[in-house]
Amino acid sequence: MKLMSLSILSISLSLSLFARENPFEPTDQFLEQKSNIINANEQAKQKKEQAQKDKIARELEEQKMAEMIIAEKMMKQKKQETTVENNQKQVKTTKQQTPYIPSIVENFKVLPFVKIQIENDILTLKVDPKYPLLNQDILKPAKKFLFDFRGNVSFYTIRKDIVSEDYESFAVGTHREKNFFRVVINLNDEMINYTETIDSKTGTIILQKNK
Incomplete structure (x- = not known):
């Protein structure tokens, strides 16, 4: 019985010693750093995607504003053209109604x-x-x-x-x-x-x- 206990203790110590001496066995610190790097890369990727989305949203908003400004200018120009046309018609009518009197x-x-x-x-x-x-x-x-x-x-x-x-x-x-x-x-x-x-x-x- 005593001999069996010593054998088990010897095997445990051997395994522990093998784990510490094996350079290819990942440690807890390595795993934590790896997890941190993965999380950092994921956050950077998410930020980049969000920045791209924000850029697209801004471009769409700017395009929408530009289209609204163009539409307002076109409406204003059309209104001015209509006013000028009406004034020309009024002047033409006035000229037709007013007889020409030469200056003396x-x-x-x-x-x-x-x-x-x-x-x-x-x-x-x-x-x-x-x-x-x-x-x-x-x-x-x-x-x-x-x-x-x-x-x-x-x-x-x-x-x-x-x-x-x-x-x-x-x-x-x-x-x-x-x-x-x-x-x-x-x-x-x-x-x-x-x-x-x-x-x-x-x-x-x-x-x-x-x-």
Whole structure:
């Protein structure tokens, strides 16, 4: 009996010693490291797959947004084209309904320093700025505008009729002894029906018939 117990103990010790001395037998530490490596590789693979899925999802979302922007631009462009087309139709209709009335334009170079232009209901008096405006007067009963300009100039009085419904004629004369010359504009309507604008810097006076 004692001999059998010794034999069993001897066999156990031999097996244990063989396990420790065998370099090809995997240890617990090796198995744990192997498991960790496998898990790490699996996690990396899962992260890569998830990143690929996220990239595809972003690309799909960007494509969807781009398609929406293109659709909005197309709708906006179509709306603008429709608006332009409607405006063109409206302008065309207006042109067809409005009869053509030619502009009445007259230009008078009265003197080298005095010019008068009439276009429809607007009369423009242009005097060289070196002859400043001294005085302006209104003769209501006679329906006249009077403008006096400083200047020691000599010329014969000039009178001209105007082909216009709003202005009858004008006259330019000198008062050399008083060192000024005068421009007179004769009207076809009451003074209250005209608006006067004076720009002394440019020597421009504009008369316009009120509508």
